[in-house]
Amino acid sequence: MFTVNEVLNKHYPQVANNPILFKSLSFVLKHLLHEREITEFGETYPHYEDIDFVEQVLEYFNISYSTRDVEKERIPSDGRVVIIANHPIGSLDALALIKLVSEVRHDLKVVANEMLMAIEPLHDMLLPVNNMQGGTPKQHLSAIHSHLNKDGAVLIFPAGEVSRLRPQGVRDTRWHSGFLRIARQAKAPILPVYIDAKNSPLFYGVSMVYKPLATALLVKEMFKQRKKHLPMRIGELIPFESYQQTTIPLKEQVKLFKRHLYRIGSNKKGVFHTQASIAMPEDRKELARAIRECEHLGETGDGKSIYLYQHKSCSPIMREIGRLREVAFRAVGEGTNKRRDIDQYDSHYYHLVLWDESDLEIVGAYRFGDAELLTAPDHPTGLYSATLFNYSENNEKLFKEGLELGRSFVQPRYWGKRSLDYLWFGIGAFLSRYPKYRYLFGAVSLSNAYPEPAKDLLVQFYSTYFPAKFGEATCKRPYQMTQDSLHQFTGEDYKAEFTQLKHLLANMGVNVPTLYKQYSEVAKEGGVAFLGFNVDPDFNDCIDGLVVVDMQTLTEKKRKRYLTDIQLKATA
Numbered sequence: 001m002f003t004v005n006e007v008l009n010k011h012y013p014q015v016a017n018n019p020i021l022f023k024s025l026s027f028v029l030k031h032l033l034h035e036r037e038i039t040e041f042g043e044t045y046p047h048y049e050d051i052d053f054v055e056q057v058l059e060y061f062n063i064s065y066s067t068r069d070v071e072k073e074r075i076p077s078d079g080r081v082v083i084i085a086n087h088p089i090g091s092l093d094a095l096a097l098i099k100l101v102s103e104v105r106h107d108l109k110v111v112a113n114e115m116l117m118a119i120e121p122l123h124d125m126l127l128p129v130n131n132m133q134g135g136t137p138k139q140h141l142s143a144i145h146s147h148l149n150k151d152g153a154v155l156i157f158p159a160g161e162v163s164r165l166r167p168q169g170v171r172d173t174r175w176h177s178g179f180l181r182i183a184r185q186a187k188a189p190i191l192p193v194y195i196d197a198k199n200s201p202l203f204y205g206v207s208m209v210y211k212p213l214a215t216a217l218l219v220k221e222m223f224k225q226r227k228k229h230l231p232m233r234i235g236e237l238i239p240f241e242s243y244q245q246t247t248i249p250l251k252e253q254v255k256l257f258k259r260h261l262y263r264i265g266s267n268k269k270g271v272f273h274t275q276a277s278i279a280m281p282e283d284r285k286e287l288a289r290a291i292r293e294c295e296h297l298g299e300t301g302d303g304k305s306i307y308l309y310q311h312k313s314c315s316p317i318m319r320e321i322g323r324l325r326e327v328a329f330r331a332v333g334e335g336t337n338k339r340r341d342i343d344q345y346d347s348h349y350y351h352l353v354l355w356d357e358s359d360l361e362i363v364g365a366y367r368f369g370d371a372e373l374l375t376a377p378d379h380p381t382g383l384y385s386a387t388l389f390n391y392s393e394n395n396e397k398l399f400k401e402g403l404e405l406g407r408s409f410v411q412p413r414y415w416g417k418r419s420l421d422y423l424w425f426g427i428g429a430f431l432s433r434y435p436k437y438r439y440l441f442g443a444v445s446l447s448n449a450y451p452e453p454a455k456d457l458l459v460q461f462y463s464t465y466f467p468a469k470f471g472e473a474t475c476k477r478p479y480q481m482t483q484d485s486l487h488q489f490t491g492e493d494y495k496a497e498f499t500q501l502k503h504l505l506a507n508m509g510v511n512v513p514t515l516y517k518q519y520s521e522v523a524k525e526g527g528v529a530f531l532g533f534n535v536d537p538d539f540n541d542c543i544d545g546l547v548v549v550d551m552q553t554l555t556e557k558k559r560k561r562y563l564t565d566i567q568l569k570a571t572a
Helices: 004-011 019-032 035-044 050-060 092-102 120-125 138-149 178-186 201-209 211-216 218-224 240-244 250-265 284-292 316-330 396-400 419-433 452-465 494-507 514-520 556-564
Strands: 064-066 081-085 109-112 126-128 153-156 164-166 169-171 190-195 229-234 295-299 305-309 350-356 361-370 389-391 402-410 439-446 473-475 528-536 542-550
Touching (some): 092 153, 092 190, 109 120, 109 138, 126 138, 178 190, 178 250, 284 316, 295 419, 361 419, 402 419, 473 528
Parallel strands (some): 081 190, 109 153, 402 439
Antiparallel strands (some): 305 350, 350 361, 361 402
């Protein structure tokens, strides 16, 4: 904590050198700043830090806050995000918002000016700045960017100071552009929060006459807020794509964000295109209990378990799968823009689930269904892929011995950790236990975020090297390649032209999608076919390739890896 004498000695040495002025000013400031009460608080709770300190301060002032449940879900449970808010009372509003966000995000960091940095118990939660216009040391800005690059949450008050009385009411002063520069560099979505609160008429009156004196009154204003309730409105997430490509000057764009936030506070539609929030994670204990009730197919060498889930009403498993699907697909420019990605087909399919027992997390999942059952005349849904492709009547063998696969995902926090490979081990374990299936088929997506030339190259390459040798289907909305992309590949040398494809894609900043590579290389020549490429308007116009794999043509290496050895611990 601080003392008035320390502040005067450190920041106003000319006053400290004048004993009469020092004594008089010290007396007045000790009263205005409630030094005695603050000192007593610090002595009573010297061991409290971070969120414990925040909770104790709010309890001391008997401050409550609220937001709608559906709006609280708009706080992303993971992933990088820049949270912006107005600053109506300059003290307890910040602490209340920190407490609210911390209920969802334990990794929250707050970009703080010198005043907040004076509160030592909060230091571990704070990222210091001198101001949001410039003058901040590079190491401080690096700390902010580093936290976001680690998918952390950052809270910024763009005004950098308390709101003042304006003709439109109590509103922030001019917003600085730092929050937008930070969000842009991190390619982070922005979450706007409006706090409904105000200081006393005395504060605003003094502020009009002499602003520095009003600032000195802020601590006294804080003590006037006892027993107050702070309603908060949380807007929908503003994705990076909504503000990245614009010809609007930076200063004008900052004004639009400010307008967006205050429109939310007035229960009006904001300025920017927004994204629906993703549902909150399921209760870990309930999820773990439900997972352990599923059929256990095996366990990987590093302790992850593979389960087979079939629909049960009121099970948290499908809700969590739907939530994580949306998280994973949005991360690559797809997704449904709904709270959970769940459709009417899910309750009629199997779900292969990779489970991390140590973190109580679903790492990823694969959906598949028995094609013979799904194509029965009385089946309530039929094949999911039939919503994208028209199957001919000449697919009796494919449907009789086929397993439709799709909707596979690995949640982003596990990307690059062999998780997709583990799901294939799970498919192998399933096929070993249920050997009737010869064909694997389904829609494999290609993100619409890929550049048009990249999409053309991928569609042409896989159409050329994996033509429809078995299975017949036509696209409902076929992907149309541009004339310039035709005849790029000859189909005569797979390895050489695949290397060429990777090189061309790398020049555009993209790669061959993992599933395309995995499906096409799992079998010998002639064992994989792409029947068509369809545009899916329900998933941000991604491209779905309909792939078929004949499991009797697996390469020896893949057969040994996924079917013979399976590389799973025995689960008798």
